[in-house]
Amino acid sequence: MQPTPTADLTALLAGDAVAATDRALLTYYDDATGERTELSASALGGWAARTAGLLRQGCQLGIGDRAAVLLPPHWQTAAVLLGAWSIGVAVSFRSFAVGGLKPVGPGNEEPLEAVFVTPRRLDSWLEVVPAARHRFVLGLAPNGALMDEVPTGYRDYLAEVSSYPDNIVEPGPIQRTDVASPDGTTFREWGAVAHEIAAMLDLRMGDRLLVDVAEHEEPLKWLLAPLAAGASVVLCANLDHSGLDARIAAEGITRVL
Template identity: 30%
Template structure:
């Protein structure tokens, strides 16, 4: 399955990528297979809309901008992709927990107890698709992403100018700048991405696939393991999702 991307040529940054996704109508760009049979499908326009709302939250609540460090402490998940895209669109640096960044400005997490005493502004994410609020006790001052994101505008308001020379993604293995964040575009096909991979690798796989006009079927780690153990189920998934 090939999906033509509106516009052509290289994708120099996340802002350009989101603009192209927003113009892409209702074709699937990210299909998520989570635990317990959960399936979520996002078109390019819907994916960009989620990112836009989240950009507005980050800017309005936390003044996210170049120089802001946002720790994304989430597993491989479609919501992880949204938060990373949004943070990059503000020019912020996304740091993964293994980077052990000192003094992050914002932490986005599904496990707030790990960060309650860290001093950073805290956003608590509920991973189930139908969650409308966090099912637990929020630390004082924390934002419940499930209820908060939907209150923000569908169109990005004011957003800082991204500095291409600043770090975009920081892990224990090193850093990637905004200028080199989006990899070489893929070939426009629909691909299966294994959720057991490192979060940083998965995020860049998504960027490269979308940059080339392609579409992703992304699995949770548990679903990826189950598919590996069941060839028939894997082949059914490949057939039903038209995965190359």
């Protein structure tokens, strides 16, 4: 089967690989706070659509523009990535094994258009973040709470994105050969890699994959590979290993990463 390009958000979330839009597609736990957030395919698609609206209508971005997503595994991270890719924005993120994100400077004069970062990661990316025209910060607080204090020069992603509709944005003339990351990797190539990783993990339609986010930050593993296989994901931050067996049973886990 030809890999589905991540540019086609509708196909990725509502196609054959994810047959039922009302089933749990991504469940996020944080054992430090007690948070449990569950999103169906349609709910995640709605958040991705809002992100696409924020970038396309609010920031005037589209095919070929560059964004950095400097976020840990989280349901909001999934929304940002899928929303950006759905309108053809080329995305870099910290755990990309191919290429990588370089600060603007001699030999790398092409600026970022947008950046998404958490307050904790601002200091680590000071060379990169100020170069972006549109800067969004994500507090990743339980239950999607807004930030009490937003760093100067940034906008609260949740406050901004909530004003956009949650209907799927038409992807437009995005091609499989369009660039999906600033290192030149195309949507077709990332799609192929996602399918290869899904096969390597032996993920199959209907599987439910538990991921310890402290061990696996790569979105190819915790997001794209499961979607390509038609699997759902349970992301666990600050995982309490003493309760792992109970969670596996409660969530119907079939694979652990």
